[in-house]
Amino acid sequence: MDTKVSPDQVIDAQQVGRSVPRMEGAAKVTGRAEYIHNLRLPGVLHGKVFRSRIAHGRILSIDTSAARAVAGVHSVVTGEDIRRIIPEPYYGPAFHDQPILALDKVRYVGEPVAAVLAADPHVAEYAAGLITAEYEELPAVFNEVEAATSSVYVHDELKPAITFPDLKHLKGKRNTNVALDYKLRRGDVAAAFASAAHVFEHEFHTQHIMHTPFEPFVALAEPLDDSVTIHTSSQMPAYVRLEIARLLGWPENKVRARTAYLGGGFGAKVYVKIEPLVVALALLARRPVKMSLTMEEQFYVIGKHATTFRIKSAITADGRIAARKCEVFWNGGAYADIGPRVSQKSGFTSTGPYQIECAEIDSAEIYTNLPPAGAFRGFGIPQLVWAYESHTDIIARALKIDPLEFRRRNILHDGQEHPTGTVMRDAEFDEVLVRIAARMGWDQPFDRGTGTKRRGRGIAIGVKASIAPTTSFALVNVSADGSAVLFCNTIDMGQASNTANAQLVAEVLGIAAERVKVTQADTDVTPFDMGTLGSRSMFHMGHAVRLAAEHARTQLEALCAEGGITYSGEQSVAQGFRKKFGMQAGNIFGVGHYTSRYQAADPVTGMSKEVTPFWMIGGAGIELEVDTETGHVTILRMVNVVDAGRAINPRVVETQISGAALMQMGQTMTEEMIFTSAGELTNPSLAYYKIPGIHDIPASIENEAVEAETRNGPFGSKGVGESGTFGVSPAIANAIDDAVGVRLYSLPLTPESIYRAICAARGEPLED
Amino acid sequence: MSVATRTINFTLNGAPVSATIAPHHTLLEVVRDTFGLNGARESCGQGLCGCCTLMVNGQSVSGCLSLAAFADGATVTTVENLAVDGKLSPLQTAFIECGAFQCGFCTSGFLLMATELLASNPKPTEGEIRNHLSGNLCRCATYPEVMRAVQLAAERMA
Ligand code: FES
Numbered sequence: 001m002d003t004k005v006s007p008d009q010v011i012d013a014q015q016v017g018r019s020v021p022r023m024e025g026a027a028k029v030t031g032r033a034e035y036i037h038n039l040r041l042p043g044v045l046h047g048k049v050f051r052s053r054i055a056h057g058r059i060l061s062i063d064t065s066a067a068r069a070v071a072g073v074h075s076v077v078t079g080e081d082i083r084r085i086i087p088e089p090y091y092g093p094a095f096h097d098q099p100i101l102a103l104d105k106v107r108y109v110g111e112p113v114a115a116v117l118a119a120d121p122h123v124a125e126y127a128a129g130l131i132t133a134e135y136e137e138l139p140a141v142f143n144e145v146e147a148a149t150s151s152v153y154v155h156d157e158l159k160p161a162i163t164f165p166d167l168k169h170l171k172g173k174r175n176t177n178v179a180l181d182y183k184l185r186r187g188d189v190a191a192a193f194a195s196a197a198h199v200f201e202h203e204f205h206t207q208h209i210m211h212t213p214f215e216p217f218v219a220l221a222e223p224l225d226d227s228v229t230i231h232t233s234s235q236m237p238a239y240v241r242l243e244i245a246r247l248l249g250w251p252e253n254k255v256r257a258r259t260a261y262l263g264g265g266f267g268a269k270v271y272v273k274i275e276p277l278v279v280a281l282a283l284l285a286r287r288p289v290k291m292s293l294t295m296e297e298q299f300y301v302i303g304k305h306a307t308t309f310r311i312k313s314a315i316t317a318d319g320r321i322a323a324r325k326c327e328v329f330w331n332g333g334a335y336a337d338i339g340p341r342v343s344q345k346s347g348f349t350s351t352g353p354y355q356i357e358c359a360e361i362d363s364a365e366i367y368t369n370l371p372p373a374g375a376f377r378g379f380g381i382p383q384l385v386w387a388y389e390s391h392t393d394i395i396a397r398a399l400k401i402d403p404l405e406f407r408r409r410n411i412l413h414d415g416q417e418h419p420t421g422t423v424m425r426d427a428e429f430d431e432v433l434v435r436i437a438a439r440m441g442w443d444q445p446f447d448r449g450t451g452t453k454r455r456g457r458g459i460a461i462g463v464k465a466s467i468a469p470t471t472s473f474a475l476v477n478v479s480a481d482g483s484a485v486l487f488c489n490t491i492d493m494g495q496a497s498n499t500a501n502a503q504l505v506a507e508v509l510g511i512a513a514e515r516v517k518v519t520q521a522d523t524d525v526t527p528f529d530m531g532t533l534g535s536r537s538m539f540h541m542g543h544a545v546r547l548a549a550e551h552a553r554t555q556l557e558a559l560c561a562e563g564g565i566t567y568s569g570e571q572s573v574a575q576g577f578r579k580k581f582g583m584q585a586g587n588i589f590g591v592g593h594y595t596s597r598y599q600a601a602d603p604v605t606g607m608s609k610e611v612t613p614f615w616m617i618g619g620a621g622i623e624l625e626v627d628t629e630t631g632h633v634t635i636l637r638m639v640n641v642v643d644a645g646r647a648i649n650p651r652v653v654e655t656q657i658s659g660a661a662l663m664q665m666g667q668t669m670t671e672e673m674i675f676t677s678a679g680e681l682t683n684p685s686l687a688y689y690k691i692p693g694i695h696d697i698p699a700s701i702e703n704e705a706v707e708a709e710t711r712n713g714p715f716g717s718k719g720v721g722e723s724g725t726f727g728v729s730p731a732i733a734n735a736i737d738d739a740v741g742v743r744l745y746s747l748p749l750t751p752e753s754i755y756r757a758i759c760a761a762r763g764e765p766l767e768d
Numbered sequence: 769m770s771v772a773t774r775t776i777n778f779t780l781n782g783a784p785v786s787a788t789i790a791p792h793h794t795l796l797e798v799v800r801d802t803f804g805l806n807g808a809r810e811s812c813g814q815g816l817c818g819c820c821t822l823m824v825n826g827q828s829v830s831g832c833l834s835l836a837a838f839a840d841g842a843t844v845t846t847v848e849n850l851a852v853d854g855k856l857s858p859l860q861t862a863f864i865e866c867g868a869f870q871c872g873f874c875t876s877g878f879l880l881m882a883t884e885l886l887a888s889n890p891k892p893t894e895g896e897i898r899n900h901l902s903g904n905l906c907r908c909a910t911y912p913e914v915m916r917a918v919q920l921a922a923e924r925m926a
Pocket residue numbers: 809810811812813814815816817818819820821830831832833
């Protein structure tokens with residue numbers, strides 16, 4: 001909150017649509033911003049974890065004696081010890097499949113098996129290194145396509161949580177690794193293929209990725225007499241409370257989860273991750289326990305699904321997509337986490353943003369013996385867009401139709417029905433394509449380079465359905481001096497949600513956004529919200545905040561009217577309170593909540609009239625140069641265009657587009673978790689898992705949010721945190737094809753894979 | 769795991785201080801845990817990201833790799849020292865104006881490195897800015913905004 005802005009300043013100015021500087025800016029540039037990473041409590045014990053070194057095996061014994069003997073060790077805890085306080089210690093949002101510490105079996109290399117507590121974290125770490133375990137090794141399965149039909153089963157029996165009705169039928173199912181199979185059946189696909197002028201079929205792959213938030217997972221649990229407080233770097237405090245309460249069999253009000261600013265999340269910190277273990281350790285030790293994972297350990301907590309996507313299209317003689325078949329295998333790792341939701345929600349849009357009358361989708365979440373995969377900026381969409389927009393480009397080039405023209409000929413327009421059966425609304429696909437093309441000068445001649453330096457350009461566009469139905473609550477508390485505080489559980493992890501939400505409150509109350517304070521989430525005081533993920537918050541929480549502020553304003557106006565005062569912002573409210581209570585005293589609470597509409601998919605056809613309350617749309621245009629002697633790619637220009645509805649804070653929207661696109665660029669060019677044939681991760685370090693640095697940033701980046709309005713969104717807005725990722729990977733692959741005439745089917749697009757493809761195209765393939 | 773401790777004396781953000789340390793303690797741990805300065809942070813823990821940047825005798829170092837014992841007698845400054853009497857430095861102001869951070873976890877490191885750069889090279893080229901900041905990673909990928917902020921601050925300080 002900036003108290004330098006006077007209470008009655010800019011009362012009439014619009015707060016929505018203004019590039020208000022981030023409210024936590026000064027705290028972040030002075031090093032004073034609060035992160036849970038910083039938290040120190042007297043008497044705290046530090047927890048360090050001993051992890052499985054095999055991918056699949058029955059636990060025969062765990063020897064903790066050497067660790068216990070280390071001076072300074074408080075205690076060593078195994079899965080069986082946890083049963084003393086949590087008899088059924090399995091957690092997870094979709095399946096209750098993940099043990100707090102391994103029980104009976106281990107299912108991936110890196111799975112937590114035991115934990116050491118000590119006052120000195122170095123002592124705990126040293127002692128954890130002395131623990132040993134013996135296993136009866138079992139065969140393991142790592143590839144998602146193999147695992148779909150393998151006789152090696154990661155779990156003996158499926159245990160869906162009650163939360164998702166569409167998973168109920170999997171309860172008790174044995175002899176399978178398929179944790180969800182979403183199907184869409186629309187139209188006569190077979191007939192469309194039979195009568196097609198052209199049929200194209202390809203298979204694409206994406207790799208395992210880790211979010212690497214720079215504030216690694218950290219949580220501190222404080223046991224109190226009959227309750228527990230969890231300080232955690234989480235995108236979902238309300239869910240942390242709910243899941244911990246369920247595990248302990250306690251009412252929700254005995255569990256308090258609070259957060260501070262997050263040092264990045266990107267989907268890694270949704271649902272619960274290390275919180276169940278930290279809480280269990282604290283309750284067993286009856287002392288506060290803090291766990292701060294290292295960057296290396298993060299790779300064993302959660303990642304992004306590797307995928308195999310088989311896609312097949314039927315094209316008519318006039319270049320229209322008559323039918324499309326999509327078969328997507330999602331490598332979910334050893335525990336489901338939110339993976340089944342990723343494969344279903346993304347599954348909806350596997351066919352892309354095109355008018356397709358006949359469609360068939362099979363999108364399956366598959367258990368394997370690898371670290372779990374879950375939500376990651378885009379919730380599965382970047383993997384899909386990579387495949388369908390590479391495929392789309394191949395078709396256009398094969399039919400000698402300009403790739404832009406081919407897309408525009410098939411793109412969905414408002415009022416048309418998406419293959420799921422939902423009618424498109426406020427979805428500016430064509431405008432996004434038009435703006436990318438305009439910025440790139442698509443119809444202008446292009447310098448294609450000479451000799452060993454060849455240039456090319458490519459475009460791509462993707463679509464995402466929001467996660468629905470979900471609920472947000474918000475509370476606005478106006479004090480007797482007229483100043484307002486917003487209580488909500490939307491977590492500011494860098495996307496400036498606090499600033500945007502303050503702008504909404506300010507807009508409604510007619511005051512300056514800088515005057516509004518936003519609290520950090522604390523489930524003892526901030527009301528329920530499903531969580532900060534999937535770009536849902538601007539839309540859902542935006543509505544809840546707007547309604548709460550409107551509720552407050554109605555009461556404030558009445559208060560003023562009672563005292564014969566005309567409402568005009570903070571000072572009028574202060575007068576109103578003084579008149580009513582005889583002094584500066586009292587509060588007015590405005591409350592609001594919002595639940596998005598959704599119609600569950602038909603169990604047979606997979607169709608629904610309402611799969612999403614709004615559509616996210618993002619496209620990219622790339623110009624690049626390929627060195628044909630090394631396969632090295634230099635991205636010269638990157639154009640990112642999205643439909644973000646009406647921007648609440650234009651500058652923040654731009655940094656979201658840019659940040660998302662550059663993050664996706666890293667996943668396209670360099671990032672990859674590399675496993676041995678035994679499922680051991682070889683590169684859990686920023687040294688060998690290469691994320692973009694400042695030298696990797698293209699010389700020219702342009703970002704644009706098209707003129708648009710989401711008519712059912714708060715002040716016309718919608719979410720934008722992910723849209724910038726969608727088009728990047730295929731636009732780069734399409735540009736490489738344009739430059740050197742080779743097509744790549746697997747991410748990342750390393751110089752080696754490009755050089756191999758160039759050699760193969762010359763008829764001189766390199767040896768493996 | 770019992771280890772001998774010793775006392776080191778150094779200057780921290782302009783004030784003389786002393787700390788009791790073990791041989792394995794890093795300067796980052798001492799600055800954070802003994803003196804409660806949270807601006808420098810451990811992320812990669814391997815000298816790869818720059819989140820833990822500190823200035824020792826006027827030179828930027830990775831606090832996660834610097835042993836505290838070697839700071840005996842040194843002059844150490846942290847991001848908390850950039851603002852004077854609550855007044856932000858031109859770089860800090862430029863970072864806010866240009867939106868040169870999202871989550872902010874890496875920001876202290878970028879600010880100290882950029883301050884070091886402008887002290888020795890008040891008019892850096894774009895290439896010089898990139899080179900000097902190449903040891904700092906930002907997972908939110910705010911690099912374009914950081915470049916603009918450094919250029920803006922350089923212009924204003926000229
Ligand atoms: S934490 Fe020191 S360089 Fe990354």
